[in-house]
Amino acid sequence: MSTNILTRVTLAKSASIPLASVPGATKDKALAAMAQALDSNREMIISANKKDLAAAEKLVEAGKLSKALVKRLKVDDVKIDEMIAGIRDVIKFEDLVGKTLSALELDSGLELYQVSCPIGLIGVIFESRPDVVPQIMALCLKSGNATIFKGGSEAANSNRTIFEVLVNAIESTDGMPQGAFALMETREEVNEMLKLDDYINLIIPRGSNEFVKYIQDNTRIPVLGHSAGICHVYIDSRADIKKAIDISYDAKVQYPAVCNAMETLLVHEDIAEYFLPQIGKKYNDAGVELRCDDRSFALLKDMGFIKAILHATEEDWRTEYNDLILSIKVVDSLDEGIDHINRYGSHHTDAIVTEDKRNAAKFIDLVDSSSVMWNASTRFSDGFRYGKGAEVGISTNKIHARGPVGMEGLLIYKYALLGSGHKVADYAGKNAKRYTHKKLNASLADKMGN
Numbered sequence: 001m002s003t004n005i006l007t008r009v010t011l012a013k014s015a016s017i018p019l020a021s022v023p024g025a026t027k028d029k030a031l032a033a034m035a036q037a038l039d040s041n042r043e044m045i046i047s048a049n050k051k052d053l054a055a056a057e058k059l060v061e062a063g064k065l066s067k068a069l070v071k072r073l074k075v076d077d078v079k080i081d082e083m084i085a086g087i088r089d090v091i092k093f094e095d096l097v098g099k100t101l102s103a104l105e106l107d108s109g110l111e112l113y114q115v116s117c118p119i120g121l122i123g124v125i126f127e128s129r130p131d132v133v134p135q136i137m138a139l140c141l142k143s144g145n146a147t148i149f150k151g152g153s154e155a156a157n158s159n160r161t162i163f164e165v166l167v168n169a170i171e172s173t174d175g176m177p178q179g180a181f182a183l184m185e186t187r188e189e190v191n192e193m194l195k196l197d198d199y200i201n202l203i204i205p206r207g208s209n210e211f212v213k214y215i216q217d218n219t220r221i222p223v224l225g226h227s228a229g230i231c232h233v234y235i236d237s238r239a240d241i242k243k244a245i246d247i248s249y250d251a252k253v254q255y256p257a258v259c260n261a262m263e264t265l266l267v268h269e270d271i272a273e274y275f276l277p278q279i280g281k282k283y284n285d286a287g288v289e290l291r292c293d294d295r296s297f298a299l300l301k302d303m304g305f306i307k308a309i310l311h312a313t314e315e316d317w318r319t320e321y322n323d324l325i326l327s328i329k330v331v332d333s334l335d336e337g338i339d340h341i342n343r344y345g346s347h348h349t350d351a352i353v354t355e356d357k358r359n360a361a362k363f364i365d366l367v368d369s370s371s372v373m374w375n376a377s378t379r380f381s382d383g384f385r386y387g388k389g390a391e392v393g394i395s396t397n398k399i400h401a402r403g404p405v406g407m408e409g410l411l412i413y414k415y416a417l418l419g420s421g422h423k424v425a426d427y428a429g430k431n432a433k434r435y436t437h438k439k440l441n442a443s444l445a446d447k448m449g450n
Helices: 003-019 024-040 042-061 067-073 077-092 132-142 153-171 187-193 209-217 241-253 269-285 294-300 314-318 334-344 357-366 444-448
Strands: 100-107 110-118 121-126 146-150 181-184 202-206 231-235 262-268 289-292 309-311 325-331 349-353 371-374 393-395 403-405 411-418
Touching: 003 121, 003 146, 003 181, 003 187, 024 042, 024 077, 024 132, 024 153, 042 067, 042 077, 042 153, 067 153, 077 132, 100 444, 110 444, 121 132, 121 187, 132 146, 132 153, 146 187, 153 181, 181 187, 202 209, 202 393, 231 241, 231 334, 241 262, 241 269, 241 349, 262 269, 262 334, 269 294, 269 325, 289 294, 294 309, 294 325, 314 325, 314 334, 325 334, 334 357, 349 357, 357 371
Parallel strands: 121 146, 121 202, 146 181, 231 262, 231 349, 262 325, 289 309, 289 325, 349 371
Antiparallel strands: 100 110, 110 411, 393 403
């Protein structure tokens, strides 16, 4: 274990303790300083990003990096404006640290409070997107969590510059602890981080399927995230055709390189003959390659305008393309559509287009995904669009946090029991006292005079 890595992680772990109790007003001052620092250092940030972009273009030419990753890598004034807006949105959020979630009287003078608190030290490992740094740093700061960042080597200059600008702003704010945020820069440091389960409480990976799966398979630290975004849109027999075309086009074409873009289109057989030629032409005009089951292939292959059409394989139903490629299947029923999604999907985001409320309710109840949509594009599955200001990632886990995870997913809770000499022995045996278990309309902060 590198002494340098362990020193920085130990310092961040130590800083997580005082950070957990920093008042909300102080954290908001630090966030405001972060936003101002980004605005004041635009030229330096964009200059650093240009170095990364130049190196990335060479990697694309050599076939070692995709164009989609280069697109995510770019930082310009518009992107910096978005970073600043995200931080300012976080300032507006209620400070949830120390919030009483429930209060219960166990007996007279014996009261139990469930109170939200930070997770502690979080490790964030991500690829290609420098805007992840201010997004997650803002949410972690507001929620009182110290954070270790590790970005991809393709964004090293951008990440380092943005990180230093933000940390200088935070640590120059009175009342903020030093060393709560640290940056790792090498692949070796990632492997060292994954061994530090005595220090790091949670890992949040953001990147490709293979990248996230590697993290999940190589650490004992809990991992929050998803390893794939295999999202579906199901067009029901009772669908409004205009809505179906608009939604299925948006879900695939608006931004295909992200995890909430549709990868498989499912169409009820009763509407397929009418719907598929119309959406097929729009996909063709947008340059989408179609990979079709036998029934959809038969409906589209002779349509003249379809230039890129292949027979789907079993592997296509399990593939996240992150590109202008779409698999299509005609199904006999809503039940078959739901079964297909639950079998092949990644429990990320899936949508139904229908005017039948009962069919929509059944889909919402039975599709086992972190987000389900009715007459809306899968692309809405996003922390900013869900009103979280930003997100630390999208989780398909079924414990702690699920779906787009904002600040609430960076908090856990503790129990505080207030008594006056109470003993368990008094509640056992022949003349045992009885618990009242009465709900209280009170907060720990008020009780403690905070």
